Amino acid sequence: MxxxxxxxxxxxxxxxxxxxxxxxxxxxxxxxxxxxxxxxxxxxxxxxxxxxxxxxxxxxxxxxxxxxxxxxxxxxxxxxxxxxxxxxxxxxxxxxxxxxxxxxxxxxxxxxxxxxxxxxxxxxxxxxxxxxxxxxxxxxxxxxxxxxxxxxxxxxxxxxxxxxxxxxxxxxxxxxxxxxxxxxxxxxxEERSQPLNSLVKALRPHQWAKNLLVLLPPLLAHNHSVRLFASALLAFFCFCAAASGTYLVNDLLDIEADRRSPKKRLRPFASGDLAPSIGLVAIVLLLVIGFAAAQFLPAAFSFWLLVYVGSTLFYSFYLKRIALVDVVVLSGLYTLRLLAGGAATTTPISHWLAGFAIFLFLSLAIVKRFAELESLRMSGTQLKNGRGYLMSDIEQIRAFGTASAFAAVVVFANYISSQDVTTLYHHPQRLWLIVPFMVLWLCRVWLLAARGELDEDPVAFALTDAASLVMGVAVAIIVLLAI
Missing domain, CATH: 3.40.50.1000 (HAD superfamily/HAD-like)
Incomplete structure (x- = not known):
């Protein structure tokens, strides 16, 4: 025309x-x-x-x-x-x-x-x-x-x-x-991605690695029952479905804040590649699937799954904007996965594992927040994420996180020295070889964060980083030698 x-x-x-x-x-x-x-x-x-x-x-x-x-x-x-x-x-x-x-x-x-x-x-x-x-x-x-x-x-x-x-x-x-x-x-x-590809991206399947924590209770208790392992896998599936549903909620609520971020602006909702209506339908389906599958596990597991979803939603709506409370909640969500895994397999969670998890996951939650602030500082971007932090808080946050990391190492060292370890391992003294690997990995994570090179969840990072995988294999070998 x-x-x-x-x-x-x-x-x-x-x-x-x-x-x-x-x-x-x-x-x-x-x-x-x-x-x-x-x-x-x-x-x-x-x-x-x-x-x-x-x-x-x-x-x-x-x-x-x-x-x-x-x-x-x-x-x-x-x-x-x-x-x-x-x-x-x-x-x-x-x-x-x-x-x-x-x-x-x-x-x-x-x-x-x-x-x-x-x-x-x-x-x-x-x-x-x-x-x-x-x-x-x-x-x-x-x-x-x-x-x-x-x-x-x-x-x-x-x-x-x-x-x-x-x-x-x-x-x-x-x-x-x-x-x-x-x-x-x-x-x-034309400028848009395929809706299915965008939806898969929004579900964040790479974050499902964190849900592997539900498998730890029976493994650490040396319970190798096929039935319990199948229950743990079903619990893993339930958490993947529920977690992806909460990720969608979080991304929808953060749509405007994500658009101001150099990296998060590429998320499907923020970029306009995925319609919020599709996200709302997916949220309902994922939560229904997760809780329906949970009915095949002990009732205590459904309780912990409900606590996880409720806490995550409360975090997305409100708690994520309160400094320090946000990282405590994030660390708690990691620990909830352990409790849910124990409930799904009727495996008691020892006080050693609970104490170790609290300090370790608090450090990992803080390093995630530290990495975000450091990335903004290095790029000269103005802080507008509504998280409740100031750029001047960055050194104090580093202190909180590194202290928590070494507290986790201390708890693990005390566990090795306790009488409880002798019931599970014939050569518990060999577990001391794990300590330097723990220190090395935690220090490396914090070093990468300080350099602005840690741009994802540290647990997901550990499953894709070559050096982390090598250290993980080494730790697994040490555990087998100690049994």
């Missing part, structure tokens, strides 16, 4: 270009993004949403926008489309933002990008979508031809009335209806 049209005076000018916001210029839905931020920052206001929805879509959008100042600078813009719009603006083409989003948000987006000639949006009374958007565009443009870029079926009336239609990450429904009406888009701006 032609981009140039003749004016009444006979001069040629570029046809006005109109673009939708949600799902088009931005890969996500800004209303859903705002609702997620509202759930995290003002959860009590969620109680007012049903009443506002009853008043209509436009008042509902206005209410949400008034209570949430969405960070428009870090929205997941469609970069291909954004580059095209910037090029067209440089050519002197008038560009209009025509969106069903509330006008307050739409104007903030327009002000940030700086190339829109005019903004047409919902005004708190009228919801500017479909035919109403088409009418508004015709009135604003004086009836002249225009080009329009959309992404879903609500854009269909506007695309049918436009002289030129383009699409950005079009839905399957829109493609089907465009073909049915004989509308052929002149350009397509």
């Amino acid at each position: 032609p981009q140039i049209q003749q004016t009444e005076s006979g001069t040629a000018q570029l046809m006005p270009l109109c673009v939708d916001l949600d799902g088009t210029l931005v890969k996500s839905d800004t209303l859903i993004d705002s609702l997620l931020v509202l759930a995290r920052t003002h959860p009590l206001l969620l109680l007012r949403l049903p009443g506002m929805a009853f008043r209509g879509k436009a008042p509902f959008k206005a209410f949400v926008t008034e209570n949430v100042a969405l960070d428009v600078a870090h929205l997941p813009y469609n970069r291909k489309l954004l580059q095209f719009l910037q090029q067209e603006n440089a050519r002197g083409r008038q560009i209009y933002l025509a969106t069903g989003a509330d006008t307050q948000l739409a104007r903030r987006v327009a002000d940030h990008l700086g190339f829109f000639h005019q903004v047409l949006a919902s005004d708190g009374t009228h919801n500017l979508t479909g035919s109403r958007k088409l009418l508004s565009l015709r009135q604003s443009l004086g009836g002249i031809d225009f080009a329009y870029i959309g992404n879903d079926t609500p854009d269909l009336p506007v695309m049918a009335g436009a002289a030129e239609s383009m699409v950005a990450n079009p839905s399957r429904r829109l493609r089907t209806k465009l073909r049915a009406q004989g509308i052929v888009p002149s350009r397509a701006f």
Whole structure:
């Protein structure tokens, strides 16, 4: 379709270009993004949403926008489309933002990008979508031809009335209806990953390594029963399902904060590659599957799984923003896996294992937080993660973490010296060879964190790092020699 049209005076000018916001210029839905931020920052206001929805879509959008100042600078813009719009603006083409989003948000987006000639949006009374958007565009443009870029079926009336239609990450429904009406888009701006791949990434399967802790109680008790091992594997499966569900909750609530992070902005929800609606369905399914499978294990396991999920959700909604409390809770979640593994296999947890786990996992939780702060400090990025920490806390956090690491070593050394170890090992003195490997690994983790080279959970890191695996094999050999 032609981009140039003749004016009444006979001069040629570029046809006005109109673009939708949600799902088009931005890969996500800004209303859903705002609702997620509202759930995290003002959860009590969620109680007012049903009443506002009853008043209509436009008042509902206005209410949400008034209570949430969405960070428009870090929205997941469609970069291909954004580059095209910037090029067209440089050519002197008038560009209009025509969106069903509330006008307050739409104007903030327009002000940030700086190339829109005019903004047409919902005004708190009228919801500017479909035919109403088409009418508004015709009135604003004086009836002249225009080009329009959309992404879903609500854009269909506007695309049918436009002289030129383009699409950005079009839905399957829109493609089907465009073909049915004989509308052929002149350009397509595709920038998204496959939903299935994005969902798998959001489940964080690499983090399932932490759930291997449920296998430790029967292994450390030297109980090699096939039945108990099968129970431990089922417990591992339950924790993987439940943990992935809580990861999705965490990512949805942190969607805006993640977009400000150089690394976390690539997460599926933050990047706009995965729709929150898919995440909500997946959360329900994963939790149902996890707790349904738990019914085949002792009731005590279901209790610990429930405590884990409840603690994780409370952490995601509130506790993660309280300095030090967050790392204590994280270390507790590691220890919960041990308790759940003991419950699933009816294996008692010794006071030695409990004490060792508390100090070790506290150190690993702190090193994770330390690594995040160190990475921000080295990159010169301003601290905006809402964790409750200051950049000046970094040395004190290092002290807390390293002290806890060596406390774990001391507990292990005392265990080796106790009478309890003689009931499980014929050569307990050989276990002393494990101590230098523990010290080496913990010091290495903290050294990498100080260098800004530890960019993942330390437990998951241990299962992918070559040096850690070598030390792990060495420790396993020592344990076998001590039995």
